Structures are given as structure tokens and as C-alpha cells.
Amino acid sequence: MVFSHRSYRVNNIIKWIKNNKKISFSIIALLALLIFFLYPGNDITCLDIVPPATANIQSAQAGDVLKMDIPDSEHKLTLIFIPKGSYPIAKSDHRTEITYPYWLGKYEITQEEWEKMMGWIPIPELEDRWTITTGARYPMCQVSYDECLDFCDRLTEIARQQGILPEGYCFSLPTEAQWELAYSCGKETVLPDNLEEVAWMNPHDANTGAYPVGQKEPNAWGFHDMLGNVWELCADFYRSHRLHGSNPVNWKTDTGNLSTDTGLSVTSLGGGVFSFIPDNEKDIPRERYHVDSRRASTGLRVALVPVQQHQLLKKRLKHLHPVPDWLIGIKGSFELIYMYMKTYWKTLMNYC
Numbered sequence: 107m108v109f110s111h112r113s114y115r116v117n118n119i120i121k122w123i124k125n126n127k128k129i130s131f132s133i134i135a136l137l138a139l140l141i142f143f144l145y146p147g148n149d150i151t152c153l154d155i156v157p158p159a160t161a162n163i164q165s166a167q168a169g170d171v172l173k174m175d176i177p178d179s180e181h182k183l184t185l186i187f188i189p190k191g192s193y194p195i196a197k198s199d200h201r202t203e204i205t206y207p208y209w210l211g212k213y214e215i216t217q218e219e220w221e222k223m224m225g226w227i228p229i230p231e232l233e234d235r236w237t238i239t240t241g242a243r244y245p246m247c248q249v250s251y252d253e254c255l256d257f258c259d260r261l262t263e264i265a266r267q268q269g270i271l272p273e274g275y276c277f278s279l280p281t282e283a284q285w286e287l288a289y290s291c292g293k294e295t296v297l298p299d300n301l302e303e304v305a306w307m308n309p310h311d312a313n314t315g316a317y318p319v320g321q322k323e324p325n326a327w328g329f330h331d332m333l334g335n336v337w338e339l340c341a342d343f344y345r346s347h348r349l350h351g352s353n354p355v356n357w358k359t360d361t362g363n364l365s366t367d368t369g370l371s372v373t374s375l376g377g378g379v380f381s382f383i384p385d386n387e388k389d390i391p392r393e394r395y396h397v398d399s400r401r402a403s404t405g406l407r408v409a410l411v412p413v414q415q416h417q418l419l420k421k422r423l424k425h426l427h428p429v430p431d432w433l434i435g436i437k438g439s440f441e442l443i444y445m446y447m448k449t450y451w452k453t454l455m456n457y458c
Contacts, residue, residue, distance in 0.1 A: 155206055166189070168187060171212070179222050185408075204287050208411045209409060214335060215246045228247050228248040255423075258277040276411070283353065289375075304322050336377050336404055337376065337401070338374060338375050340372065342356040343372055
């Protein structure tokens with residue numbers, strides 16, 4: 107009897123759609139338009155990049171150093187060459203592979219490097235138990251995501267003027283996978299046994315801040331401060347779990363071409379001063395960072411990557427736009443309707 111009643115209702119809905127074709131078509135068109143705006147579009151989760159085989163790359167060896175003069179500074183921006191490689195994801199059977207060469211900064215970007223390129227430095231303050239200390243060799247912080255990309259563009263222009271920019275490459279933020287390959291040196295992405303030698307420790311858990319770059323021992327590939335100084339922004343949009351596979355990157359949002367009402371968030375890695383010596387089986391720290399944030403505890407490390415990577419990131423960011431409040435309400439309503447329809451359909455199928 108229940109089945110007959112529900113079948114009658116379904117038949118009535120079908121009959122109404124047939125008798126009101128124009129209205130039905132308008133509703134379907136509106137739904138399709140909303141789905142286009144609200145759900146994934148132009149999402150990228152893998153960088154299918156084949157960089158040019160220039161002389162700079164063909165002659166480079168793993169660990170080779172590329173140095174760039176910073177205007178009006180006695181210090182040089184130093185990058186280390188990584189030909190390609192892979193590493194296992196901690197506590198899983200998955201691996202991540204980078205199939206093309208790139209360079210990554212030996213150190214975090216310093217306040218002096220930022221000031222010479224951008225014209226300003228952080229404002230000293232105490233923020234969430236993190237003190238900003240200003241100084242030429244202290245890591246830059248209090249930066250927004252867009253400012254970091256502008257900084258990378260300026261570095262690219264200076265490197266081009268100096269004639270040291272590899273053909274087909276430009277400065278950008280590293281993807282999470284590129285950062286983790288440099289951190290792990292091809293091994294599992296867990297905290298190292300010699301944590302006290304490579305990262306700043308704070309056993310008394312007092313108010314603290316960043317330290318000058320390069321004061322601790324480097325990792326096996328020569329990178330300093332990959333742990334325990336400022337958090338380092340990456341190119342990936344934030345997600346709760348790591349991607350794996352070949353050249354992974356997360357430029358996908360849960361609302362497709364729209365950023366959420368709380369703002370787009372990206373991944374930051376490796377930061378924080380450890381208040382205790384953690385279990386070295388623990389995975390490396392990751393954090394969510396909103397693109398408009400200016401945290402005292404977050405800075406950046408730059409990479410030289412294929413131009414396509416930087417262009418795709420900026421194109422994806424340009425394509426995103428904030429979700430209007432009215433659209434958030436409509437999205438919530440449709441999600442609620444969808445949930446009820448899905449439940450109703452499963453119940454209906456159970457009676458068939």
C-alpha cells in the first residue's frame with residue numbers, strides 16, 4: 107500500500123513535468139547553472155609539466171647551488187637544485203613523486219631580502235605567544251599569500267635582468283610535494299632523530315619567536331630551518347590529508363570556482379618552535395593558513411619552478427571569487443533538498 111502511494115506520487119511528478127515543460131526546463135537550467143558555480147570546475151590535482159631541457163638543467167647536478175644578487179645587499183639568495191625524486195608518505199603505502207627538476211631556497215626568505223624587494227618589514231608585536239624580532243637575517247613573516255606571489259614575480263624579473271634565470275623557469279611558492287621532497291630527502295615525512303640539531307627547541311614553553319636563518323644544522327640535502335622556525339607557505343590549497351602520486355598539487359576547492367565565506371586557505375609546513383621533543387615517528391606539522399592572514403609565525407621559502415606551474419596557480423586564484431551570502435543560502439538549501447531526495451530515493455528503491 108505504501109509502495110502504491112509513493113508510486114502514485116512519482117507518477118504525478120512525472121505528469122506535471124510533461125505538462126509544464128517550459129517551467130521544468132527553466133528549473134533544470136537554473137540547477138545546472140548553480141551546479142556550475144557551486145561545484146568543482148577547473149580543478150587541478152596533478153601538474154602535468156614537461157620543462158624545457160635547457161643547458162642549465164642538463165649540466166646541473168643534485169645539490170648544485172644557484173646564487174642570486176639581492177639589490178643593495180651583501181647577502182645572496184641561495185637555491186639548491188633538486189633533479190627529481192620521490193618519497194613515501196608516512197604511515198601509508200603511498201609514494202609521492204616529482205618527475206621534473208626544480209630549485210628550492212636553502213633558507214627561509216629573510217627580512218632583509220623582503221625589504222630590498224618590497225620596501226617594508228614586519229611590525230614588532232606579540233601575537234598569540236609569538237614575538238616578532240626584526241633583523242636582517244630573521245625570517246620574513248606577517249605576509250599575505252598574494253604578497254608572497256608578488257615577491258616571487260619581482261625575484262623573477264631581477265633574476266632575468268641578471269641573466270641567471272633558467273629558461274622556462276620562474277620563482278614561485280613550492281607545492282607541498284616539492285617542499286616535502288626537499289624536507290624528507292627521499293625518505294619518510296616524519297620528524298628526524300636529530301630534531302634538536304636541526305630545529306629550535308623551547309623546553310620551557312615560554313613566549314617565543316623566530317630565530318635568524320641558518321643557525322641550526324641543515325638536513326642531508328643542505329636545507330636549513332625546514333622545521334621549528336616560521337611556518338612556510340606552499341602553493342597548495344589546504345586539505346586535511348596529503349595527496350600522493352605523480353606531481354600532486356591541490357588547487358581544488360569544495361565549491362569549485364568559488365572560495366568559501368571564510369576565505370581560501372592554503373597549506374603551511376614545518377613551523378613552530380617545539381616545546382618538547384616529540385616522537386620521531388610523528389608526521390611533519392601542517393597548518394591551514396587563510397590567504398589574507400598576516401601571522402607573526404608564518405613566512406615563506408621560494409622555489410624556481412617551471413613557468414607553467416606559477417601561471418596555473420595564478421590563473422586558478424584569479425578564477426576564484428568569493429561566495430555571495432545569498433548564494434551560500436541557496437547552496438545550503440539545495441544541499442538539504444539533495445539529502446532528503448537521496449534518502450527518499452533509497453527508501454523508494456527498497457520497496458521496489
